[in-house]
Amino acid sequence: MPIRTLIVDDEPLARSNIRALLDRDPQIEVVGQSEGGVDALEDIQRLKPDLVFLDVEMPECDGFDVLEMLGSAAQPIIIFVTAYDKYALAAFDVGALDYVLKPFDDVRFGLALTRAKGRIHAAASSPHAPRNIAIKSNGAISFISVDRIDWIEAADYYSRLHVAGKTHLLRRSMADLERDLQGLDFCRIHRSTIVNLARVREMTPDDNGDYQVHLDDGSTHRLSRTFRRDFQSRMSERTTLGTEN
Numbered sequence: 001m002p003i004r005t006l007i008v009d010d011e012p013l014a015r016s017n018i019r020a021l022l023d024r025d026p027q028i029e030v031v032g033q034s035e036g037g038v039d040a041l042e043d044i045q046r047l048k049p050d051l052v053f054l055d056v057e058m059p060e061c062d063g064f065d066v067l068e069m070l071g072s073a074a075q076p077i078i079i080f081v082t083a084y085d086k087y088a089l090a091a092f093d094v095g096a097l098d099y100v101l102k103p104f105d106d107v108r109f110g111l112a113l114t115r116a117k118g119r120i121h122a123a124a125s126s127p128h129a130p131r132n133i134a135i136k137s138n139g140a141i142s143f144i145s146v147d148r149i150d151w152i153e154a155a156d157y158y159s160r161l162h163v164a165g166k167t168h169l170l171r172r173s174m175a176d177l178e179r180d181l182q183g184l185d186f187c188r189i190h191r192s193t194i195v196n197l198a199r200v201r202e203m204t205p206d207d208n209g210d211y212q213v214h215l216d217d218g219s220t221h222r223l224s225r226t227f228r229r230d231f232q233s234r235m236s237e238r239t240t241l242g243t244e245n
């Protein structure tokens with residue numbers, strides 16, 4: 001099956017250059033080109049691409065706005081292509097696979113495309129989300145059911161799993177874990193926090209107009225405005241609303 005690919009950039013020349021490079025690869029099918037963020041959101045929802053080459057700075061709606069409105073559960077593989085290096089950390093925080101700076105050469109673009117194809121092919125061969133995570137410690141390997149995880153926090157280049165009052169350090173990035181846990185009851189609520197939705201007990205406002213998420217293990221976590229819409233949508237899907245007398 002060809003890899004359905006969407007190009008998003010407000011500059012016609014940039015779209016044309018990316019299209020020319022993609023047309024060389026027989027595994028790629030360019031299903032559309034979006035001229036801005038608003039168009040991109042509609043095109044992603046309508047065309048359901050496997051891969052998106054996404055600009056950052058665009059009129060009305062930038063690349064990060066697109067991903068926020070889309071929600072992590074519905075995201076294709078994202079490669080940012082931009083002239084600005086200042087957004088790189090933020091791009092990886094929201095789960096981008098790669099960050100290609102303009103102007104780029106064929107080699108750099110090809111490297112990003114190869115990574116994307118590898119990720120997509122791996123997902124196709126293993127379509128089901130993992131049910132266990134392997135933790136290596138002192139030569140032993142422990143297997144933790146993902147259903148037992150309360151929450152996950154970023155720890156530099158590692159991730160720390162919080163499970164029934166214990167913590168486990170995992171040599172995986174938050175972005176990698178977020179992708180692997182898609183389809184399960186996990187949601188990113190902050191650049192450094194992923195929570196198990198089944199463990200959410202309460203959401204309360206704070207003095208700054210933000211929200212705090214309280215889990216069954218007694219921990220409290222700030223809900224970032226970047227991830228608020230996706231979190232609320234995911235919670236509403238699994239919740240029956242009512243009022244207390």
